[in-house]
Amino acid sequence: MGRTLLIATWGQPALWGPAVYVLEERERRTLEHCTSLPLLLEKYGDADVALLVLDSLVDEYADGRREGACYECYDKLRGLLQGAARAASYSELRKGVKKFVEELLECMGIDGRARVVVCPAVGSPGGRWSFESKPGDFEAVALAGLGPRCLEEGYERVVLDLTHGVNFMPAVALRVAERLANILLLAHGAKSVKLEVYNSDPYPPRSQRPELRLNLVAREEVRAVRVPAPLPERLLRPTRQLDSQTSEGVRRVNEEYKRTVEVSLSALYYPLPLALHYSLSQAGEAPLRVMEDALGLWEHTVSVCGQRVKGALRLEPDAVYALLLVEAVLRGLGRPEYPARLERLRETVKLYESISEPHYYLIVDELSRVEGALAKRKPLLIRLRLLLRSLVERRPQRGVRLCELYGEECRDGTPDKRVMIAHAGLQKELVLVDPQGTISYKGDVRQMLKEGGLLIPFAE
Structure with missing residues (x-):
């Protein structure tokens, strides 16, 4: 059973x-x-x-x-x-x-x-x-x-x-x-x-x-996981005036909550496996620790006066759920990797099957395209191109852009929401690939998602 x-x-x-x-x-x-x-x-x-x-x-x-x-x-x-x-x-x-x-x-x-x-x-x-x-x-x-x-x-x-x-x-x-x-x-x-x-x-x-x-x-x-969107602005919401020490604790926990869930759940909500690996590898706070800190603050501020029980904080259930989802992704994914090898991203695909079957197939198709282009172009040619570029620009090169790997025109590197979703976050101008098949983004990942409208918004 x-x-x-x-x-x-x-x-x-x-x-x-x-x-x-x-x-x-x-x-x-x-x-x-x-x-x-x-x-x-x-x-x-x-x-x-x-x-x-x-x-x-x-x-x-x-x-x-x-x-x-x-x-x-x-x-x-x-x-x-x-x-x-x-x-x-x-x-x-x-x-x-x-x-x-x-x-x-x-x-x-x-x-x-x-x-x-x-x-x-x-x-x-x-x-x-x-x-x-x-x-x-x-x-x-x-x-x-x-x-x-x-x-x-x-x-x-x-x-x-x-x-x-x-x-x-x-x-x-x-x-x-x-x-x-x-x-x-x-x-x-x-x-x-x-x-x-x-x-x-x-x-x-x-x-x-x-x-x-x-x-x-x-x-x-x-069979399908629902990712909350929008996300609550705060994990803890005061209902009355707090002392300065408790108020500072609430501010800290709320900031840690936002840092922990924003990029990770956005990368889950949209089909962005490379961004997911990035966000989880950068996570400074353990989701369960943030949740436990919030629970402790909530309990500490509940007063018992005679036969009257009154809380000074509200716990946002969607925020608790969001933290548990991030922890569940960490458990299901194992150790995140960024820059990520293509085979590691392939291991991530199953995770998205629980979110959206269409997204699952988008990711499978896009990874196959990158693998096919790598096989066609040969790692040696990529190494030569990187060596020449390093000599010209006098600094090491992490990889070639996917548009170069595909032999296509490289346009400006502005994140485009439609293109990012259609290509599983691997917009060809924004992603670098090295001869070993390890890929990463060119610039700051959170800023890129923000510019592309790919961050789940927070709402009061």
């Missing part, structure tokens, strides 16, 4: 009563429990589990005793939530909620391999505490929590169980699952990633142990 990542959204476990969950697919499976998760674990065998829960679990449920193992375990462990409510910081609050959910899983007899990601709530789900956040923060934290696992593990399937999600959780979790599938495609070179979404029948009021179907509501083979 292949490796599976099983993601479940959990709201308030104290409210879940016992039920007989039913899966009716090729064979009928039933399991009595207070949550749908064990039945899906039975179906998907050795799946890794990820739980997306809300920080609002700290708002302790106290509206009367309920029937079932979920409530019994909740009641047994509520002291952990009371401890989290007394936390001196938001970081400690999240750790306390995470510990509670991990202990809850163990109490309910659910496999302990689950990763728990505590995400920000919005409003007042429990009725007493209030949480001033946005659904985008939930998405960003969920991506930051699960993205690294998808970079490490080559899951062939992502299963999303929306049964116990509340408010905006199901809608945002579906978007997270789709983006994780994109990360898996790039990082591990898969042809496709299966995405399956489940949700149960509603729990009838005043029922005891109802039979609830666990419905497969969506199934998709994810």
Whole structure:
């Protein structure tokens, strides 16, 4: 079956009563429990589990005793939530909620391999505490929590169980699952990633142990990666005045984010494999480090005042996703090379098949053209031409322009967006090739892409 990542959204476990969950697919499976998760674990065998829960679990449920193992375990462990409510910081609050959910899983007899990601709530789900956040923060934290696992593990399937999600959780979790599938495609070179979404029948009021179907509501083979365009201007967006030290940290992280993603994702969005190798070879910051720094600043600025949780920063989910995409390209590509050998660029082609099939064939055709011209012109003739030019210009020459290699007229070297896309970034006046088949751009790559309108714009 292949490796599976099983993601479940959990709201308030104290409210879940016992039920007989039913899966009716090729064979009928039933399991009595207070949550749908064990039945899906039975179906998907050795799946890794990820739980997306809300920080609002700290708002302790106290509206009367309920029937079932979920409530019994909740009641047994509520002291952990009371401890989290007394936390001196938001970081400690999240750790306390995470510990509670991990202990809850163990109490309910659910496999302990689950990763728990505590995400920000919005409003007042429990009725007493209030949480001033946005659904985008939930998405960003969920991506930051699960993205690294998808970079490490080559899951062939992502299963999303929306049964116990509340408010905006199901809608945002579906978007997270789709983006994780994109990360898996790039990082591990898969042809496709299966995405399956489940949700149960509603729990009838005043029922005891109802039979609830666990419905497969969506199934998709994810084959293409979506690169966000435009890109967010900022990874972290202040919502109120910050102290000078935090403000400087936010400025630094936002600048590092832009440097990390701008050229790399532009070279992915358009078919520019040589520019991709250049940008990745120049990257000064590790994408995951930038993401982790941003997450740390975000968490540090969330204040807990009594029963009010309020953040001072917004995390942009598209920006987190952009950083994860760059890291996924690094994992899928291996060590970048610039100047790049033609055979190394050929190894890059498969990466673009996950972005756009037409772009994939454009790149294959253009590399074949360069290889054919090299074979025809012979490396010795290129070396002689370079030697003569070095003597005339009194400086070493990196290579001849592609237009010279093709035996064609060399016009001015102005980047042309249409030509660059049509020729996979190898506009003949702008690219140099040496006798060994190593190619590079004549000038500054970022400036060239900017002049050609080939940089994905940033937008507020």
